[in-house]
Structures are given as C-alpha cells and as structure tokens.
Amino acid sequence: MNDDFEVVGENDSAAFTLKVHRGEGMALLGMNWRVGRPPDDFVGFAIQYREPGGDRFLSVRNRLTFEPFGSPAGGDVRSSLRSPIQKFRWVHFPFRAERPGGFLYRVTPVFMAADGVLSYGEAQEAEIDLAGETYPGRLNVCFTRGFVSSQAFVDRFERGGAISTLLPAKADDGLDFVPTHPDAEEALDWMGFEARRAVLAVLDAAIADETTAVKVVAYDLSEADVVSRLEQLGSRLTIIVDDSDAHGEKGSAETEAARRLRASAGTANVRRQHMGGLQHNKCIVVTGPKLNQAVCGSTNFSWRGFFVQSNNAVVLTGRQAIQPFVDAFESYWGTDEAAEFGALPAAQWVDLGFDGIEAEVAFSPHSAGNAQLATIAGDIREGATSSLLYSLAFLAQTKGSIRQAVKVVTEGDRVFVYGIADRAVGGIDLQKPDGNVAPVSPAALSAHVPEPFKSEPTGGGGIRMHHKFVVVDFDLPTARVYLGSYNFSKAADRENGENLLLIRDRRVAVSYAIEAVRLFDHYEFRLRQEEAKTGVKKLVLQRPPSKAGATPWWLEDYTNGRKARDRLIFS
Numbered sequence: 001m002n003d004d005f006e007v008v009g010e011n012d013s014a015a016f017t018l019k020v021h022r023g024e025g026m027a028l029l030g031m032n033w034r035v036g037r038p039p040d041d042f043v044g045f046a047i048q049y050r051e052p053g054g055d056r057f058l059s060v061r062n063r064l065t066f067e068p069f070g071s072p073a074g075g076d077v078r079s080s081l082r083s084p085i086q087k088f089r090w091v092h093f094p095f096r097a098e099r100p101g102g103f104l105y106r107v108t109p110v111f112m113a114a115d116g117v118l119s120y121g122e123a124q125e126a127e128i129d130l131a132g133e134t135y136p137g138r139l140n141v142c143f144t145r146g147f148v149s150s151q152a153f154v155d156r157f158e159r160g161g162a163i164s165t166l167l168p169a170k171a172d173d174g175l176d177f178v179p180t181h182p183d184a185e186e187a188l189d190w191m192g193f194e195a196r197r198a199v200l201a202v203l204d205a206a207i208a209d210e211t212t213a214v215k216v217v218a219y220d221l222s223e224a225d226v227v228s229r230l231e232q233l234g235s236r237l238t239i240i241v242d243d244s245d246a247h248g249e250k251g252s253a254e255t256e257a258a259r260r261l262r263a264s265a266g267t268a269n270v271r272r273q274h275m276g277g278l279q280h281n282k283c284i285v286v287t288g289p290k291l292n293q294a295v296c297g298s299t300n301f302s303w304r305g306f307f308v309q310s311n312n313a314v315v316l317t318g319r320q321a322i323q324p325f326v327d328a329f330e331s332y333w334g335t336d337e338a339a340e341f342g343a344l345p346a347a348q349w350v351d352l353g354f355d356g357i358e359a360e361v362a363f364s365p366h367s368a369g370n371a372q373l374a375t376i377a378g379d380i381r382e383g384a385t386s387s388l389l390y391s392l393a394f395l396a397q398t399k400g401s402i403r404q405a406v407k408v409v410t411e412g413d414r415v416f417v418y419g420i421a422d423r424a425v426g427g428i429d430l431q432k433p434d435g436n437v438a439p440v441s442p443a444a445l446s447a448h449v450p451e452p453f454k455s456e457p458t459g460g461g462g463i464r465m466h467h468k469f470v471v472v473d474f475d476l477p478t479a480r481v482y483l484g485s486y487n488f489s490k491a492a493d494r495e496n497g498e499n500l501l502l503i504r505d506r507r508v509a510v511s512y513a514i515e516a517v518r519l520f521d522h523y524e525f526r527l528r529q530e531e532a533k534t535g536v537k538k539l540v541l542q543r544p545p546s547k548a549g550a551t552p553w554w555l556e557d558y559t560n561g562r563k564a565r566d567r568l569i570f571s
Contacts, residue, residue, distance in 0.1 A: 009124025044084030052101025
C-alpha cells in the first residue's frame with residue numbers, strides 16, 4: 001500500500017497544477033492555473049485514469065457537451081476529451097476502485113478555437129492508491145453511497161423497476177421484505193457501498209470464528225441480512241436493542257428482531273433499553289483470541305441506513321482499540337439510567353491506542369462534568385483556522401451551541417465553510433454574495449429537470465442525509481474529525497446512548513472532507529434547479545467568449561471569493 005493520501009503532478013511544463021486526494025473508494029482532483037488566469041479559449045479539463053495493472057487510459061465522461069459538438073468529430077462525445085470538465089475540482093468514483101495498486105490520473109487542459117476545433121495542452125499525471133482500508137488492519141473509514149437521488153442510480157437501475165422493488169415501503173416491513181428488482185443484488189451492493197460491505201464482513205468473520213463473542217448495541221434493527229447473521233451467532237451474541245417510542249411497539253421491526261434473537265441467543269442475552277431518551281448507538285463489537293473488531297458511526301442497521309441515507313461507519317481492529325467499546329457495552333448493560341452512566345469511565349475520553357493515529361472515543365450520556373457539546377462548539381468557533389466541512393443530520397432542528405458555532409463561522413470570512421444538513425437551515429445571515437454559503441440539504445431532480453438530466457427518485461419518506469461529522473482544518477497538520485452516532489445536540493450529549501470519536505489525523509480528515517464535498521456538490525446543483533422559477537431547458541458546456549461582454553466559463557472561479565477559495569484549497 002502506498003501511504004500517500006495526497007499526490008501532485010510533477011510536470012513543471014504544464015500550465016496548471018494537479019493535486020489528487022485519496023478518499024474511500026473515490027478520489028478528489030484539484031486543479032489550478034499555474035500563473036495568473038487561464039486564457040479565454042481554455043474550455044476545461046480532460047480527465048483520464050488507468051486502473052492498477054491496466055494497459056490503457058479510460059476517460060471520465062461528462063453528461064454535459066458542447067452544442068454543436070466540438071471538433072474533431074467521431075468517438076465518444078461524452079468523453080471528457082471531447083466534452084471537458086468545466087470545474088477546477090472533480091470527485092471521481094472509479095468503476096473498480098477496490099483494485100489494489102495505483103490509479104494513474106492524467107489531466108489535460110483543453111482549448112477551443114473560434115471554429116470549434118479542440119486542441120490540448122501539456123498534461124499532468126499523478127498516481128494514488130484508492131483500494132483497501134484507510135489504515136489496513138487498524139482503522140477503516142467506510143461510507144454508504146447515499147445516491148438514490150442521482151443520475152447514476154437512474155442510469156444503472158431505474159429501468160429494472162421502481163424504487164419500491166428495491167426497498168420496503170415501511171421500516172417495520174424490513175425483516176420480511178424481499179426485493180423483486182431483477183438487479184437487486186448489484187443495486188443494493190452499489191447503494192450500500194463500503195459501509196454495508198464492512199458491516200457484513202465483520203459479522204461474517206465472527207460467524208466463521210466460533211471462538212468469538214459478539215456484543216451489539218442497535219438503534220434501528222430492521223435489515224434482514226444483519227438480523228439473519230446475528231441469529232447465526234447463537235448464544236455467542238449479547239445485544240441491546242432500543243425500545244424508545246415506535247421501536248418499543250409490539251409491531252415494530254425492532255421488537256420482532258428482539259423476539260427472534262431471544263430465540264437464537266437466549267432470553268438472557270437480549271435487552272431493550274432507551275437510556276434517558278434513545279439508545280442511539282450503532283455498534284458491533286467482536287472479541288476473541290484471534291479476531292477483535294468494533295464497528296461504530298452513523299450507519300443504522302436498517303434498509304434506509306444502508307441503502308438510502310448518506311452514512312459512515314468506522315471499523316476498528318485490535319484488542320486495545322476495541323476495549324473501550326467492550327467496557328461501554330458492559331456499562332450500558334449494567335444501567336438504564338443516564339445519570340449513572342454519565343459517572344462511569346465509559347463517558348470519558350479514552351485513547352484507542354493506535355501507533356501513529358491519534359484517536360479517542362467517549363460514550364453518552366455524559367454528566368455535567370464530562371459533557372462534550374460546549375467543548376466541540378468552542379473548537380468549531382475558535383479552533384477552525386482554515387476550513388470547516390460538516391454533514392450534520394438534524395442541524396435545522398438542533399438549537400444550541402453547535403448550531404450557533406456553525407452560524408458564527410459561516411457568517412465570517414476567516415474560514416472556508418461547506419455544510420450539509422438533512423433539511424434547510426434558517427437563521428444564517430450571509431452578508432457577502434461571494435462569501436460562505438448556507439448549508440445545503442438533500443433534493444432530487446424532479447421539477448425543472450434540464451436536459452440531458454432525467455427525473456430522479458426521492459428514496460421514499462424519511463431523511464436521506466444521516467451523517468454526523470465535523471471536519472476542522474482538513475488541509476492543515478492540525479486536521480481533526482468529530483464523528484459517530486452523536487447528533488451534536490443536548491439530547492445526544494446528556495440523555496441518549498451514543499458513540500463519539502475524535503480523530504486527529506489528516507488521512508482520515510481528508511476522507512471525510514471529500515465525502516462532505518461530493519455531497520455538497522451533488523445537492524447544491526439540485527437545490528438550484530429546484531428553486532429555479534423557470535428551469536433551464538438544457539444545460540450545455542460553455543464555449544469561449546465570442547461577443548463583446550461575454551465571459552469565459554472559469555471567470556467566477558477567480559472573481560467570486562468563495563469559488564476562488566474552493567479552487568485554491570483543494571489544489
């Protein structure tokens with residue numbers, strides 16, 4: 001494995017610079033013109049890549065094209081060689097990102113003459129490993145794709161049937177639901193992406209190793225593949241299942257899952273709990289002579305958690321790293337009282353003991369003496385010096401110190417901010433038209449859909465953005481990420497059962513930063529279309545200016561303060 005998580009192009013003769021950032025199954029490419037501004041005839045970047053072990057370059061394709069097409073004619077008109085990317089950064093999902101070895105990226109500037117003929121400048125190349133774990137054998141960050149409302153989903157799977165052929169209409173139907181979509185296996189693997197694969201892999205490894213014991217704390221528990229695997233563990237499983245509100249009702253999937261697991265694991269090995277409000281953890285802990293792993297994060301063990309929502313899961317490996325999760329489980333098992341739990345060691349920060357990775361975990365509910373909310377808000381408000389990238393479910397509904405800290409930083413001009421929430425967030429007063437922007441929220445192309453795009457499914461009821469993470473200064477040595485099941489609210493801090501990790505590591509921070517950026521881009525475009533009073537009928541690539549007063553496509557990336565900072569911070 002190549003340890004580089006950021007690589008740069010080394011062609012000093014190229015007119016631009018290139019930096020490639022490693023994400024989880026994805027890469028972010030940042031480009032910047034080397035001296036001054038590009039010429040007016042610069043019409044974008046052609047992006048190609050060669051897979052590990054491959055013998056040819058594949059072209060990233062662009063849904064937008066010139067109209068009429070640029071010359072020369074022939075070939076794939078959607079290839080970025082013919083229809084270049086008119087952006088200074090791009091998040092790329094290679095089709096086979098799991099292949100071990102280096103992905104070699106080649107980026108070429110494209111120019112257009114007055115007669116429409118395309119020409120090409122000197123390219124930059126950079127090679128980066130994308131496959132495998134974030135830190136093999138120690139710590140692995142995984143994401144769901146969260147892209148039901150996307151053109152990629154429409155292109156790949158909508159012809160095979162409606163979203164109802166892939167997902168149950170209600171969460172409580174999840175344990176018995178059987179997809180009827182002809183490509184269900186491929187579609188669900190694509191939708192669940194790395195997070196689902198990682199969760200199931202941990203459970204499969206535990207099933208195979210009969211010397212292991214498995215402890216689980218589950219908020220949602222309605223996904224059939226997870227529950228069937230838990231049943232296979234028999235009495236090696238001990239589990240706490242949330243029973244708050246609807247989860248505690250007789251007909252809920254959680255109640256049915258608990259009943260089934262009492263039959264397989266034994267009544268004494270299954271507990272229902274809601275602490276001071278919710279038992280909101282999503283944790284799996286496997287212990288044994290050979291296998292010691294823990295799963296945590298925001299990914300619920302449900303159909304929506306895996307297949308619809310944007311979520312993250314972190315897999316930790318090693319006895320010392322998972323011991324805090326074992327201790328927390330025993331503490332939850334020992335008390336249902338928030339005040340009692342808050343006084344226990346599990347509610348304090350505990351170092352995970354990794355060599356070279358500064359990571360610690362704390363579990364809620366906290367007491368007044370070890371509460372974390374105000375400290376995190378202070379770090380956001382005072383500690384961020386370069387960038388703040390976040391994806392926070394329920395931010396719109398969550399009043400208090402975190403939302404106020406986000407508001408203060410966003411309204412200022414000291415720190416570059418991109419944010420995603422599960423719904424529109426009001427109360428952020430943006431004074432400068434070219435300053436930071438308000439957080440975006442999920443939207444689908446359903447009205448004012450411009451060609452060549454197609455209408456997208458919404459993924460049914462419920463929220464689609466379920467992440468809970470904050471990345472501070474991803475581009476600096478002081479980079480850090482707060483993440484977990486913790487909703488950055490008073491209830492998450494003092495009432496609910498939660499996991500919260502603080503990881504001070506640039507490799508991890510860059511992975512979460514790319515996740516934030518790709519979601520921000522995805523939903524910002526859709527919100528603009530949704531809010532348009534009169535939709536653009538067709539989106540096309542912009543040709544060089546040919547009339548007085550016309551401007552090149554890239555001008556705002558140099559004159560708009562926010563876009564200029566975006567261009568610089570990733571390149």
